[in-house]
Amino acid sequence: MCSNLPKEKYKSQFGIYVLTLIFSVLFYITTAHAGTTQNIGTNLPVDDQYGLVLEPSPTVNFRFLPSNTAMRQTEQFIEQSPVLETIKQLSQKRFVFSPALNIVFGSDDGPLFDPVTNSIHIPYQFVSETSQLFKKKGLFNTQREVNQATEDALLHTLLHEIGHAYIADRAIPILGKEEDSVDNFATILLLNDIPRGDDIAINSADLFALEDLDTDSFDDADFVSEHSLDLQRYYNILCLVYGSNPNRYQRIFDELPVAERKQQKLRCPDYFTVINQGWLYYLAE
Ligand SMILES: [Zn+2]
Incomplete structure (x- = not known):
């Protein structure tokens, strides 16, 4: 034993x-196969180890160029603005850029989209002048409202420039003025995707109306410009806002004479439907 x-x-x-x-x-x-999990049927990225669906990454990069003393406050205003988060979120689902789109604040020229460097440029002066214009014209009672309107106009402007980038990126056919198309791109995204997007669109339309007030007379440069006149851009945005919800915006054309008011109310719902369907066709779900 x-x-x-x-x-x-x-x-x-x-x-x-x-x-x-x-x-x-x-x-x-x-x-061994956990690391090769496939998320069949979607393009969502999948975590390597556990097969979990991850939030897609933003497809825009923000860059802030050094500001001088006069523009320091404006730079901080933009850095702290919720507008950046809104653009990031939209770049995860609605407009996805690969390679990522660069958005540069503090450039000398702009607002513009530069297709060569795949970047958008927004000067600090543009944001500070927008704020001053809202303040000067007395449209709002408090600085808080002025700041809100400035953020709204900045968001619309960024979406407008992103519209140029998106058209270039996806080779979307341009049948008419590209500038009008990207104003529509911005407004349609606001109306479909953003909480209080209608207010944001109206505030950014107001900026065009205020700029029009500063125009004493038109010359050839205004008529040959690639942009529509400020007041046309203003009424175009209002038309889309009204068309998206006629019951809610019955008073939106009150400043117009009766005949034009009637014409807009007749025309804008169909106009909104056409433009909305057109952009939703090209925007990611
Ligand atoms: Zn433009």
Whole structure:
């Protein structure tokens, strides 16, 4: 008996080795494929280890160029603005850029989209002048409202420039003035995707109306411009807002003479439907 003990012990150890080996092989087989999990049927990225669906990454990059003392406050205003988060979220689902689109604040020229460098440029001066214009014209009672309107106009402007980038990126056919098309791109996104997007669209339309007030007379440069006149851009945005919800915006054309008011109310719901369907066709779901 005694002499058998070591042998028995050896035998039981051998059994443990075999069992361990079998379990190790089984464990390897079941876990080795975890890293190759496919999320079949969607383009959503999947975490390598656990097969979880991850939030898609933003496809825009923000860059802030150094500001001078006069523009320091404007730079901070933009950096802290919720507008950046809104654009990031839209770039995860509605307009997805690969490679990512660069949005540069503090450039000398702009607002503009530069297709060569795939970047949008927004000067600090543009944001600070927008704020001053809202303040000067007395449209709002408080600085808080002025700041809100400035953020709204900045969001519309960014979406307008992103519209240029999106048209270039997707090679979307342009049948008419591109500038009008991207104003529509911005307004349609606001109306479909953004909480209080209608207010944001109206505030950004107001900026065009205020700029029109500063125009004493028109010259050839205004008529040959690639942009529609400020007041046309203003009424175009209002038309889309009204068309998206005629019951809610029955008073939106009150400043117009009766005949034009009637004409807009007749025309704008169909206009909204056409433009909305057109852009939703090209925007990602
Ligand atoms: Zn433009």
